Amino acid sequence: MENQKSGYVPLYRSVLKQAWSKDVYLRTLWENLLLSAARKPFTASFKGKQWHLSVGQLVATAADLGLQLCDRKGNPASRDQVERMLQVFVREGMISIDGEKQKGRVITITNYSEYAQKIDDLPAHEAAHEAAHGEASNGAALKVVAAHGGAHEAAQHEQEGNNNNIKTSSSENSDESSDKPGNKLPVLRPEAAIQSGTKWGNSEDLRCAEWLFSVVQSISSTAKKPNYAAWANDIRLMRQRDHRTHKEIAVLFRWACEDAFWKGNVLCPATLREKWTQLDIKRNKRPAANGQARQEIDYNNTDWISGVLDEKFF
Known part of the structure; x- marks a missing residue:
């Protein structure tokens, strides 16, 4: 009892x-x-x-x-x-x-x-x-x-x-239904390319999630295939609520996976979202060279990205 x-x-x-x-x-x-x-x-x-x-x-x-x-x-x-x-x-x-x-x-x-x-x-x-x-x-x-x-x-x-x-x-x-048996079925999002319960993302969110996982695979070829609905959902939330673009998400994730400290610690969109501020601060630090700071990269100029990321994603 x-x-x-x-x-x-x-x-x-x-x-x-x-x-x-x-x-x-x-x-x-x-x-x-x-x-x-x-x-x-x-x-x-x-x-x-x-x-x-x-x-x-x-x-x-x-x-x-x-x-x-x-x-x-x-x-x-x-x-x-x-x-x-x-x-x-x-x-x-x-x-x-x-x-x-x-x-x-x-x-x-x-x-x-x-x-x-x-x-x-x-x-x-x-x-x-x-x-x-x-x-x-x-x-x-x-x-x-x-x-x-x-x-x-x-x-x-x-x-x-x-x-x-x-x-x-x-x-x-709070505005999404649960997928628990016996409860009302979750709302099906017409714009969703993938959805599992209350987690969903559009075609570009899913595409970005797949690209991020390809970066993870470049680090570990044995990486377990992720829950793409959850990954796309995290990317969607970054895009809608944090006002990040898919390109900003991809660039920072790629940087984290190549950084000596963060490599291996940021392996999914959820962690990227949680650590965004710390990652962005470190990425934008300007290390001194011969006593002088290097020229800061202009991230608003997309010329620098040419050849760095997979063009088919963008």
């Missing part, structure tokens, strides 16, 4: 076949994300802000997630450790992340509908949530339990619910 009140998600044995699952922290983090994701669209209160979450989404910070990953002595995982673990899931196409690290980010689980279970008709479900939250809500609350001392009490995680498809913040998807 207690399980029925709290809800559940199936955990597939195929997870054990994944290389990353051998890391107990990675596997636990993945399970925590699944169990904390929103089962229905709802508004969560987190760090004094209202977050409109879609199915399969949760709002968190790396520090909060680290508090749920403790060693035997009760020491939580650090923020940096969690960030590196989250990037593993991003590269695997399992999640996408959007938002500010300190203020909270929306994590969207790809294909969450495969994990979600309809529990509205389970005994005492609604009554249990009304008793727990004072009103009907959408699943188990993601709250930090102070099981390891007062340090954990500092994190005020007020989020309620479980979560859906890998994508960006609710502000980006």
